[in-house]
Structures are given as structure tokens and as C-alpha cells.
Amino acid sequence: GAGVSQSPRYKVTKRGQDVALRCDPISGHVSLYWYRQALGQGPEFLTYFNYEAQQDKSGLPNDRFSAERPEGSISTLTIQRTEQRDSAMYRCASSQGLAGGLSYEQYFGPGTRLTVT
Amino acid sequence: QKEVEQNSGPLSVPEGAIASLNCTYSDRGSQSFFWYRQYSGKSPELIMSIYSNGDKEDGRFTAQLNKASQYVSLLIRDSQPSDSATYLCAVYAGGTSYGKLTFGQGTILTVHP
Numbered sequence: 735g736a737g738v739s740q741s742p743r744y745k746v747t748k749r750g751q752d753v754a755l756r757c758d759p760i761s762g763h764v765s766l767y768w769y770r771q772a773l774g775q776g777p778e779f780l781t782y783f784n785y786e787a788q789q790d791k792s793g794l795p796n797d798r799f800s801a802e803r804p805e806g807s808i809s810t811l812t813i814q815r816t817e818q819r820d821s822a823m824y825r826c827a828s829s830q831g832l833a834g835g836l837s838y839e840q841y842f843g844p845g846t847r848l849t850v851t
Numbered sequence: 852q853k854e855v856e857q858n859s860g861p862l863s864v865p866e867g868a869i870a871s872l873n874c875t876y877s878d879r880g881s882q883s884f885f886w887y888r889q890y891s892g893k894s895p896e897l898i899m900s901i902y903s904n905g906d907k908e909d910g911r912f913t914a915q916l917n918k919a920s921q922y923v924s925l926l927i928r929d930s931q932p933s934d935s936a937t938y939l940c941a942v943y944a945g946g947t948s949y950g951k952l953t954f955g956q957g958t959i960l961t962v963h964p
């Protein structure tokens with residue numbers, strides 16, 4: 735079946751513009767996660783949804799970052815008034831979300847490379 | 852102290868050898884442990900998960916977990932050049948951390964012919 739998809743794959747924007755990054759999880763996966771990955775580092779947690787509920791947004795760097803998943807499927811990560819330091823690879827992952835250890839096997843999408851000029 | 856620590860490498864092994872990748876974590880209550888493989892320019896790919904102490908084998912891969920020592924490792928037997936990648940250790944702490952995974956910085960593995 736289809737994996738996690740993300741769009742756009744590449745986004746170049748000017749400082750001060752807003753951007754919206756989209757994630758379409760694996761069909762039937764309840765949980766959806768956003769991470770940010772710097773070069774040479776592991777992914778860093780941003781936020782997490784269970785169905786449409788945002789369960790944890792502790793990793794969002796500041797209030798310019800927000801995320802939603804209104805119908806419990808596709809999610810959008812929005813960055814307002816972008817700054818150069820926002821430039822990174824933004825990765826989305828999904829998992830089944832059932833109780834027990836298997837629920838946290840997360841599968842990553844291809845990522846969106848954001849460049850703020 | 853980082854929550855999940857890995858030796859960044861690079862770790863270089865000859866083809867056919869055993870590659871041993873190590874990871875330590877700081878949260879003693881951590882419940883689930885994962886190894887991801889990431890080829891250059893690609894996204895992380897889940898290759899192993901382990902939840903209880905001991906060994907778990909899957910093909911050429913063996914994950915080992917020792918919760919008392921807060922240590923998890925990945926062994927790759929009969930290493931192939933195609934195994935050359937960055938290997939990421941990820942830990943789920945459980946409790947109110949929900950599904951959040953904490954990743955190490957990754958170990959670069961190079962398998963040379």
C-alpha cells in the first residue's frame with residue numbers, strides 16, 4: 735500500500751512569508767507526528783496527533799509554528815513569518831496508534847526541504 | 852546529557868564482517884526502542900523494534916536490549932556495501948510522552964568491499 739506522502743518536496747520561500755507543509759499518512763494510521771531534521775542529526779519531535787486531536791505540541795519551537803489535522807487524516811504544519819533559522823527538512827511520520835508497543839512503530843514520509851532566503 | 856546517545860562514527864567495517872552499533876538512553880522508564888536506517892538524502896526507514904530485554908533477530912539484523920544498563924545495540928551480520936548508511940536509535944519513553952520518539956544523532960556506517 736501507499737506510504738506516507740508529503741508535499742511539497744521542496745519549498746523555497748522568502749523571509750517573512752507563511753508556508754504550509756502537508757502530510758498524508760498511511761491509510762488507517764491513527765497517529766501522526768511531525769519532526770524536524772537538521773543535517774547530521776536525528777529527527778527532532780515537533781508535535782503529535784491522535785486522530786484529529788493534537789496530543790503534544792511541546793516540540794514546536796515558538797508560536798509561529800502550528801499544526802492541524804481537522805479530519806483525522808491529512809495534516810498541515812504551518813510556519814508563519816518564516817525566518818532563515820526555520821530552514822530544515824520537515825518530516826512527517828505515522829503509526830497505527832493502538833495500545834501496546836507496536837503502536838509506536840513510526841513510518842516516515844520523504845520529507846519537505848524548506849529553504850528560507 | 853543527551854537523552855539518547857550514539858557514537859557518530861564513522862564506523863568502517865569490511866564486507867562480510869559484523870557491524871556493531873550502540874546506543875544509550877537516559878530515561879530509565881523508557882519502554883520501546885527502534886533502529887532506523889537512513890541512506891544519504893533519504894528518509895529514515897524502520898528496520899528493527901525491541902521492547903523487552905534480550906535479543907531479537909530478523910535476518911542479518913539482531914537488536915539487543917539491556918534495560919538495567921540502559922543500553923540498546925544493533926548487530927549487522929555479513930555486512931554488505933549496501934548496508935552503508937546512517938543508523939538512528941530511537942526511544943519511546945512512555946507515559947505522558949505519548950508517541951514521541953527521541954532520536955540519537957545517528958552512527959554513520961561504511962562497509963568497504
